[in-house]
Amino acid sequence: MSRDEKNLLFAESHEWVDVSDTGGEKIATIGISAFAIEQLNDLVYMDLPAAGRVLSKGEEFGEVESVKAVSPLYSPISGEIIEVHRDLADNLDQLKDDPYDFGWILKVRINDDSELRAMMDHAAYKEQCSEAG
Amino acid sequence: MSTSLQTTPLDAWHRAAGAKMVPFAGFEMPIHYGSIVAEHNTCRGSGVLFDVSHMGRLRLDGDGAADLLDWLLTRRVTDLSVGQTRYSLICREDGGVLDDVLVSNLETPSGQQYFLLVVNASNRQKIWEWILPHLDRFPGVRLTDRTELTAMIAVQGPKVMAACGRFFKFDPNRLKYYRSVITEHLGKPTIISRTGYTGEDGFELIVRAEEAVRVWENMLLAGRDAGFTAAGLGARDTLRTEAGMPLYGHELSETITPVQAGLTFACNLASRDFVGRDTIEQLMTTGANQTRVGLLPDTKRVVRDGSAIFSAAQQPSDHQPSDQLPIGQVTSGCPSPTLGYPIAMGYVNSSHSKAERVLVDLRGEMVPARIVPLPFYRRPS
Numbered sequence: 049m050s051r052d053e054k055n056l057l058f059a060e061s062h063e064w065v066d067v068s069d070t071g072g073e074k075i076a077t078i079g080i081s082a083f084a085i086e087q088l089n090d091l092v093y094m095d096l097p098a099a100g101r102v103l104s105k106g107e108e109f110g111e112v113e114s115v116k117a118v119s120p121l122y123s124p125i126s127g128e129i130i131e132v133h134r135d136l137a138d139n140l141d142q143l144k145d146d147p148y149d150f151g152w153i154l155k156v157r158i159n160d161d162s163e164l165r166a167m168m169d170h171a172a173y174k175e176q177c178s179e180a181g
Numbered sequence: 182m183s184t185s186l187q188t189t190p191l192d193a194w195h196r197a198a199g200a201k202m203v204p205f206a207g208f209e210m211p212i213h214y215g216s217i218v219a220e221h222n223t224c225r226g227s228g229v230l231f232d233v234s235h236m237g238r239l240r241l242d243g244d245g246a247a248d249l250l251d252w253l254l255t256r257r258v259t260d261l262s263v264g265q266t267r268y269s270l271i272c273r274e275d276g277g278v279l280d281d282v283l284v285s286n287l288e289t290p291s292g293q294q295y296f297l298l299v300v301n302a303s304n305r306q307k308i309w310e311w312i313l314p315h316l317d318r319f320p321g322v323r324l325t326d327r328t329e330l331t332a333m334i335a336v337q338g339p340k341v342m343a344a345c346g347r348f349f350k351f352d353p354n355r356l357k358y359y360r361s362v363i364t365e366h367l368g369k370p371t372i373i374s375r376t377g378y379t380g381e382d383g384f385e386l387i388v389r390a391e392e393a394v395r396v397w398e399n400m401l402l403a404g405r406d407a408g409f410t411a412a413g414l415g416a417r418d419t420l421r422t423e424a425g426m427p428l429y430g431h432e433l434s435e436t437i438t439p440v441q442a443g444l445t446f447a448c449n450l451a452s453r454d455f456v457g458r459d460t461i462e463q464l465m466t467t468g469a470n471q472t473r474v475g476l477l478p479d480t481k482r483v484v485r486d487g488s489a490i491f492s493a494a495q496q497p498s499d500h501q502p503s504d505q506l507p508i509g510q511v512t513s514g515c516p517s518p519t520l521g522y523p524i525a526m527g528y529v530n531s532s533h534s535k536a537e538r539v540l541v542d543l544r545g546e547m548v549p550a551r552i553v554p555l556p557f558y559r560r561p562s
Binding site for chain 1: 213217218523544
């Protein structure tokens, strides 16, 4: 399974979402973009939530820390966390190398997939990044 | 980008090399060229170049220059021989630190002697204005700001002296630590000082602005086989933190005295007077209320500037921030790439400076930390 970033949705705060339909349930896999990881530079720590926690759209669910700064992670959608990628915190180098496959952070059971409509597609996100850079 | 920011003579080079540029002390400066940690490790293992052209370079010529500086600096200047460089502080009357500086006694090839004061970028204007009123008392002294006419390049790392020394008319391998000389690189005048801010061996160069790119590229070329790279302010900060060196605006400020900062080695009190002397002498007798310490937080996270420090004896319940008064504050903190764990510096009440354990408020969570002597890193001798 290799995710193509062109098929992902992106939040202004640089999280990505990949939605899959499993037996009628919509599951969002969430991570942070290659651009965000590059901007953060040299990640040193990641704080992750526990499975079972219910997130609302825009809620802070953890933080990622680099040599220079701490950045909060925001949930791009509402739903219950059903899985957390626990190995990530000890393998931040791999997150940098592979942000869209190895680098997934959470799987969330989506309540309301209309929230996804507010997210950007890859082209729109790239445009946001080129303005920021 | 704001148009009010200044750029250094190496600005185009940094951008072409893919540097991330950030505003710092009125300049646009490279914070890194891809990875702070990689640049840090290259400095500890081989050699790196820093553009430090934002640092202020003030020149004092003429009769009375030594006496003027001797009055303003905490360290004696009148006995500085040609070619000597000293780390010193400039204090207010109440002992508050206005800046930490390097003063050098230099002589041009034509035999003209002058003093060079390298000051922090953020303090350049302040120190200029601090010196100005004293020129009335020393009418023979001429003060000039050389910052914008020159560039300053720090070349730092264990392989620097071997790789770069031979490219100067006067080989800096012949310079002892804290010595400086005006020499030539490819026929152009260069001030070279065996100084640095990383804890490694190396030197710092001051060249004419129009020579900056050529000198920079030559130093990179000289260190090519050894793997030299450019390094940004991010690595400069983690390197100096490991080396336990204070940074103005963090460990030093106008409300901190040299005694609190543990910099009494940079204060010569014997048979001389200078601005701030009485306060410093008094504090050296009575002891300072606060002391600069090293901190090793027991966490993978980074304890940063501004975090409050609490006594471990006043252990708050379930790791909630204490309602007790803090005993101190963190002034710098970073992950140490060399050691592999986070390090920090800060000030604690002197009564606690020998305490083994304290608690640090890490964004709301109380984290145990050990107080340790500085520096965290000392280069292998």
